Amino acid sequence: MGDGAMGTMLQTAGLEPGDAPERLNAENPEAVRSVHEAYLQAGSDVITTNTFGGNRRRLALHHAGDRVFEWNKAGAAVARRAAGAQDREVIIAGSVGPTGSLLQPVGDLHFDEAKNDFAEQCAALAEGGVDVILIETMSDLEEVRAAIEGARAVGDLPVFCTMTFDTHGRTMMGTSPEEAVQATVDFGVQAFGSNCGNGPGEMEEIAEKMIRACRGVPLIIQANAGVPRIEGDQVVYEAGPERMAEHARRCCDLGIRYIGGCCGTTPAHIRAMIEATKGSDGKGAEEG
């Protein structure tokens, strides 16, 4: 079982709205560590580093393009420390998100430039001690390829990749789950899957499609807790722990090996998801 959202939890821990969450890895690692610990206490076997926006182009938007190495390494190290305090094995997944720019020919970003940025980030994550590279929330297969090649260029850690199918069942670039599995398996990922999107219901449909196309590659599912909506001054995610627990059970029955949460999920969600999948057959989620 994986973990849940980081960003929303850090917001309650003093992250300035709009600032780079990765800054806290260096400037307030205790805040980051306490989020990891909350997920570890909930029972997560995999924790994901607070480095989703840690590539050079994204950090440059916060005038911190020169902090890539420091903040990613620190992000990996704080997760490693949190895991080290556990008396069980915990896997550290080094989160790698999109550059935020569209690649050529659709946009302006050159493939090699993207690849170099990913390589830089992955090298820092490896140095900080992650066990796998987790490329997340991708929409464009070219960017996925750049990220995988970037990761491979600086080390031999396993590479996992998850994409977001939030637009009429496809990524916003138009890629279907089946096409995505095919392509990334050819790129040579060790596990593939989907994260974020429009909540557990759509995610279950995506999972079924991927299962049919995966050629034996282990699958990852990390849904968000539905699409957020505003009630008064409160942001409410529609799926509570119970709905996510049911979702985890369904994914488990489908044969998904690595289940977790994305935006809007909390340690309470993860705890319920673990509870719901305990004792299920060998394909169960608890192996992470």
Next chain:
Amino acid sequence: MSRNQELTEGIIRGDRENVVRLVREDLEAGHGPVLILNDGLIPGMEKLGDQFGRGEVFIPELMAAAKAMNAAMEILRPLLEASGVEPLGKVVMGTVKGDMHDIGKNLVCMLLRGAGFEVIDLGVNTSAEQFIEALENSGARILGMSALLTTTMNRMGAIIETIRRAPFGEEVRIMVGGAPLDEDFAAKIGANGYAKDAPLAVDRFKELHAALQP
């Protein structure tokens, strides 16, 4: 296929080279720029816009079409102006403060330019003061604001209030957009319009622009 249909198809396929060639040839053959635009290019954008709304095409197709459209407009714009066709006016656009999402906003900008608007794009993370300054300096009275986060969309109301307090604030027509917004929310925060995708946004901007004309 007629020349206009060929142009329409060229836009739908995002075939920039062919679109530019066809526009040049049509002009040489004596076709008027207004007809090329209205009967050739715009129907292409409209058809593709509908397909985008239905999830039949996606960002790459829409971007390619917008690029072809913009290349054609580069050629047509001076001719349209020379023949007395008023440019569609200026629009200030930006993603609001604290928000770095710009893919959707950029699409809106591209389609607006393709439709003949002059767009002053302030990028991401834009404050009320920056919006006001750009409106003041450019003389534009149409503003588009984008937000993708629930946190930043909740600050749009306050931004609109600040803009309304500027000396020309009541004149400004404000469009808002972004995935978490809807028509009700836009009305509640005092915006003048909302659109759920970029092709529909162009229609709404045109309406606002028309309503502003004396």
